[in-house]
Amino acid sequence: xxxxxxxxxxxxxxxxxxxxxxxxxxxxxxxxxxxxxxxxxxxxxxxxxxxxxxxxxxxxxxxxxxxxxxxxxxxxxxxxxxxxxxxxxxxxxxxxxxxxxxxxxxxxxxxxxxxxxxxxxxxxxxxxxxxxxxxxxxxxxxxxxxxxxxxxxxxxxxxxxxxxxxxxxxxxxxxxxxxxxxxxxxxxxxxxxx
Amino acid sequence: xxxxxxxxxxxxxxxxxxxxxxxxxxxxxxxxxxxxxxxxxxxxxxxxxxxxxxxxxxxxxxxxxxxxxxxxxxxxxxxxxxxxxxxxxxxxxxxxxxxxxxxxxxxxxxxxxxxxxxxxxxxxxxxxxxxxxxxxxxxxxxxxxxxxxxxxxxxxxxxxxxxxxxxxxxxxxxxxxxxxxxxxxxxxxxxxxxxxxxxxxxxxxxxxxxxxxxxxxxxx
Numbered sequence: 001x002x003x004x005x006x007x008x009x010x011x012x013x014x015x016x017x018x019x020x021x022x023x024x025x026x027x028x029x030x031x032x033x034x035x036x037x038x039x040x041x042x043x044x045x046x047x048x049x050x051x052x053x054x055x056x057x058x059x060x061x062x063x064x065x066x067x068x069x070x071x072x073x074x075x076x077x078x079x080x081x082x083x084x085x086x087x088x089x090x091x092x093x094x095x096x097x098x099x100x101x102x103x104x105x106x107x108x109x110x111x112x113x114x115x116x117x118x119x120x121x122x123x124x125x126x127x128x129x130x131x132x133x134x135x136x137x138x139x140x141x142x143x144x145x146x147x148x149x150x151x152x153x154x155x156x157x158x159x160x161x162x163x164x165x166x167x168x169x170x171x172x173x174x175x176x177x178x179x180x181x182x183x184x185x186x187x188x189x190x191x192x193x194x
Numbered sequence: 195x196x197x198x199x200x201x202x203x204x205x206x207x208x209x210x211x212x213x214x215x216x217x218x219x220x221x222x223x224x225x226x227x228x229x230x231x232x233x234x235x236x237x238x239x240x241x242x243x244x245x246x247x248x249x250x251x252x253x254x255x256x257x258x259x260x261x262x263x264x265x266x267x268x269x270x271x272x273x274x275x276x277x278x279x280x281x282x283x284x285x286x287x288x289x290x291x292x293x294x295x296x297x298x299x300x301x302x303x304x305x306x307x308x309x310x311x312x313x314x315x316x317x318x319x320x321x322x323x324x325x326x327x328x329x330x331x332x333x334x335x336x337x338x339x340x341x342x343x344x345x346x347x348x349x350x351x352x353x354x355x356x357x358x359x360x361x362x363x364x365x366x367x368x369x370x371x372x373x374x375x376x377x378x379x380x381x382x383x384x385x386x387x388x389x390x391x392x393x394x395x396x397x398x399x400x401x402x403x404x405x406x407x408x409x410x411x412x413x414x
Contacts, residue, residue, distance in 0.1 A: 049385040063316075064337030107203050114207045123315070123336060124350040129293045183360035189271055190339060 021193040026159070030152035038145030045126030045137060063123075065194055068115045068183035069165075074116070075179045077109035082172055089165065110147060113175070117144065120182075136181040230375040264352040264411075265329050266372055271326030275370040275378035276342045277353035278309070278321070278329055284414035285321050287311050288353055288368050289333045289340060292378040294387040296368060300414065347373055350395030352380075354409035360402050367402070369409055371395045 015179060019182075085100035087094025095101075117140060127133040150167045187193075266277045274291035283303045287289040290348045301311035307323035309331070321342075322330025330343040354369040360383075367390050369379035379390030381402065393400040398409040 062337060063338035064339065067337060091279045092375050103199060107206070110207055111205060111210055115214050118211050119337075123293070124217065127294060148204060151204050154200045155197055186337075189273070 015088070015167055024154040026153075030149040033152055034145035034149035038141040041121065041144055042126055042141040045121045045141070047143070048094065048122070048125060055093045057136075062190075064186050064190065067119060068186040069115050069194065070112055071179055071183040074109045074113040075175060075183070077105045077112070078175050080105040081109060081168075099104055109175075113143075132181045132185060136178060139174045139181075140180050143171065143178060146170045146174060215267075215344065234279060236365065237310065255363070259325050261346060264347045265344045265368055266347040266351050266353065267342060269340040269370065271340065273338075274335075274340055275372060276319075276333060276340070276344055277347075277370040278311075278319075279412050279414060280351050281414045285309055285311060286353075286412055286414045287313075287316075287333070288355075288366055288370060288412070289319070289335045290370055290378050290380050292380065292389050293338045294380065295338065297333070298368065299333070301388045319328045346371070352395070353412045354393060354395070355407040355412045356393075356398075356401075356402075356407050358407050360403075360405045360407070363403075365402055365407070367407075368407060369393050369400075 056156065081102060084094070084098050084105060086092040087098035088102055120140065126137045128137065146167060150164070150171055153164065153167060207409040210365050236255075240389035249356060260284070262276060262280050264279045266275065268275050274289055274290050274295065276287065278285055278287040280303055283305075285301060285303050287299040287309075290294070291355045297313045297315070299311035299313035300319055301319075303309050309319065309323075309329070311319040311321075313319075313335075315336075317333070317335045319331060319333040321329045324343070325329050328343060331341070333340045333342065351371050351373045354371065355363065356367040356374070358365045363383045364385070365381065365383060367381040369377055369380060369390055371377050376384070377390075377392050377395075379393075380387050381390035382388075383403075391400055391402060393409045398411070400409050
């Protein structure tokens with residue numbers, strides 16, 4: 001009588017069940033949410049009549065100045081994001097709290113960017129009359145989509161190692177171009193003024 | 195264990211956005227902010243016109259140092275055009291970039307030759323008269339701040355406006371005809387802005403979507 005070593009017997013630990021394959025939902029849901037956010041922002045920007053309202057803060061000469069400085073603050077925190085991400089992944093020497101720094105500088109950058117984007121969408125809308133504003137409008141919508149994707153992807157474990165850096169890189173690149181097509185343009189047109 | 199931080203971050207962003215939108219929606223014509231630079235009551239005229247209130251032997255209105263008429267020109271950064279039309283001690287101004295940034299502003303011309311005009315959405319214009327044929331100042335419209343120095347204009351240079359309805363759509367147009375003949379204007383169809391078609395400044399005739407309209411010169 002041959003012994004079947006795989007036969008389950010009392011007391012014999014059953015072989016571990018094979019690791020479950022990553023469910024496609026962990027990629028699909030963030031991607032779908034990202035697309036929905038980006039499209040919704042773009043649609044709102046196109047359909048809503050730009051109100052041209054002002055947003056005044058003491059000490060600043062105009063709404064554009066307020067937004068340009070807020071956007072620059074967001075961009076500076078985004079640079080901290082880039083450096084802290086490199087530290088988290090060990091590409092740069094960094095302190096133990098690099099990941100905490102990355103999370104919190106990211107939160108600050110995002111929350112500072114939100115009022116700027118709200119005014120942009122509400123008062124100026126999605127514009128395409130020149131390439132600068134077209135890129136700004138497209139990437140502005142894209143930025144909030146890809147940021148949402150990154151936030152949702154973070155909740156999954158066992159992601160391919162290259163995914164978060166790529167998505168994070170897209171967030172950073174988008175914000176950079178958004179800043180170049182708005183705040184930098186503002187400072188070059190109106191001067192580096194408050 | 196699923197991390198909750200990222201979801202809270204997204205939620206916080208959404209809350210900030212909703213808060214900002216509620217400020218915008220409830221604010222209307224006044225500026226929205228925690229600390230406003232100018233007092234929100236600049237729109238209210240502080241005093242009635244001087245001669246009408248006090249008894250005076252001569253019936254003529256008080257002379258304003260700025261000569262009546264229309265002033266037109268481009269902004270210092272050349273992105274937009276400004277026109278100010280003055281009659282008695284009232285002024286109407288129009289700032290327009292020919293794409294989607296425009297504002298109509300109005301207010302008084304003070305005895306010392308200064309103007310402080312306001313418009314919807316927090317738009318504002320401050321100016322002073324230079325000599326008898328020039329107004330110089332700064333306009334805040336939308337996100338931008340536009341410095342300008344503009345001269346008294348001769349016909350057909352001037353400020354024109356048309357309000358009508360074409361094919362069921364509400365049409366609002368504003369035009370600045372500059373001294374060199376160039377026109378800067380915005381036409382809104384049901385509120386959606388686009389560069390305005392050219393008008394004939396002699397007659398004000400303009401064709402919008404096949405219909406002939408008439409743009410009229412603006413006076414306070």
